[in-house]
Amino acid sequence: xxxxxxxxxxxxxxxxxxxxxxxxxxxxxxxxxxxxxxxxxxxxxxxxxxxxxxxxxxxxxxxxxxxxxxxxxxxxxxxxxxxxxxxxxxxxxxxxxxxxxxxxxxxxxxxx
Amino acid sequence: xxxxxxxxxxxxxxxxxxxxxxxxxxxxxxxxxxxxxxxxxxxxxxxxxxxxxxxxxxxxxxxxxxxxxxxxxxxxxxxxxxxxxxxxxxxxxxxxxxxxxxxxxxxxxxxxx
Numbered sequence: 001x002x003x004x005x006x007x008x009x010x011x012x013x014x015x016x017x018x019x020x021x022x023x024x025x026x027x028x029x030x031x032x033x034x035x036x037x038x039x040x041x042x043x044x045x046x047x048x049x050x051x052x053x054x055x056x057x058x059x060x061x062x063x064x065x066x067x068x069x070x071x072x073x074x075x076x077x078x079x080x081x082x083x084x085x086x087x088x089x090x091x092x093x094x095x096x097x098x099x100x101x102x103x104x105x106x107x108x109x110x111x112x
Numbered sequence: 113x114x115x116x117x118x119x120x121x122x123x124x125x126x127x128x129x130x131x132x133x134x135x136x137x138x139x140x141x142x143x144x145x146x147x148x149x150x151x152x153x154x155x156x157x158x159x160x161x162x163x164x165x166x167x168x169x170x171x172x173x174x175x176x177x178x179x180x181x182x183x184x185x186x187x188x189x190x191x192x193x194x195x196x197x198x199x200x201x202x203x204x205x206x207x208x209x210x211x212x213x214x215x216x217x218x219x220x221x222x223x224x225x
Contacts, residue, residue, distance in 0.1 A: 001171075032212045043204055043216040044155070046113070051212065089154060095212055097168070099145045099157040 002027040004092050006103025014111050019080055021106045023090035024072040030092040033066060033073045034100070038087045047088075048075070077108075085110045114139055114207045116217035124223045125195055132191045133220045135205030140185035143208040146178070148201045149219070155204065161188040195224045 003026040013019045025033075031052035036044035050057045050064045050073065057064050061080075066073040077084055087107050091100040115138040125131050135144065144161040159180055160168040167180035182188040192199050205217040 034212075034214065036216075043116075043218045046213060046215060049213065093212070093214075097143065097160060099147070099160060099170075099206075100155075100214060101157070102154045104154045 002030055002092055002094075002101040004090060004101050004103040006090050006106060008106060009104065010107045010109070012109040012111055013080055015080055015082060017080055019075075019077045019084070019108055021075045021088055021090070021108070022072060023074070023092075023103050024070075025092040025101075026071065027092070027094065028071065029094045032093045032095050033064070034091050034093075035062075035064060035075045036089045036091065038089065038105075044089060080108075080110050082110050082112065084108060113213065114141055114209060114215045116205055116207055116215060118203075118205055118217040118220050120220060121218065122221040122223075124225060127196055127224060129195055130191055130193045131195065131222060132189050133203055133205070135188045135190070135207075135217055137186045137207045139209070141207040141209050142185075143214075144182060144188045145206045145208070145214070146180060146188070146190045147204045147206065147216075149204060150201045158190070158203075161190075192222065195222075197224050200224045 006023045034049035037047045038044045061078045063076040087105045089105045090103040117136045119134045146158040147155045149155045158173045161182040163182045179191045202219040204219045208214045
């Protein structure tokens with residue numbers, strides 16, 4: 001089955017700086033790669049996603065890049081703000097009736 | 113996007129008992145899924161809740177322990193049976209429409225004593 005590796009497990013950045021979280025996947029059939037933000041005591045919130053026919057997608061301060069050949073994808077957050085502090089999860093899916101396989105998560109800490 | 117609610121939000125249960133968690137979506141969806149998130153850990157898919165047929169379980173999860181119902185396109189239940197302390201986790205419901213996006217409920221925090 002699919003295996004998703006996520007790094008780093010903890011990331012501390014100064015407010016205003018950029019943060020990058022990286023994931024790799026193992027199943028070349030995976031074609032959908034979402035990113036979730038989870039705040040304490042809440043369910044995961046979908047923040048951005050990318051399909052395998054696209055190399056990059058951007059939504060305001062958040063962007064995701066995908067390298068299908070290398071089987072890795074990354075989340076980029078620019079101009080970080082205190083409210084960006086949370087746990088971020090990457091995931092992969094082959095679509096169809098399949099659920100998501102998640103990475104282990106990254107605890108992002110924004111230092112004031 | 114779909115709005116998903118779960119009941120109960122949290123519960124404390126005794127070993128050997130069962131708990132049924134309800135998941136309600138505000139619109140008809142194609143797929144519904146159940147995940148488990150152990151404290152401080154990532155999410156693991158338990159099963160796909162199929163409307164009108166038996167759920168599809170992932171490796172390591174069995175129907176006798178986690179029976180699932182999905183009577184219609186907006187509602188599903190997950191039962192955690194014969195609970196032990198190892199079942200203490202957050203149980204999350206998710207839903208997917210015709211697109212690929214999958215949205216999650218707020219979770220049910222279960223503690224087994």
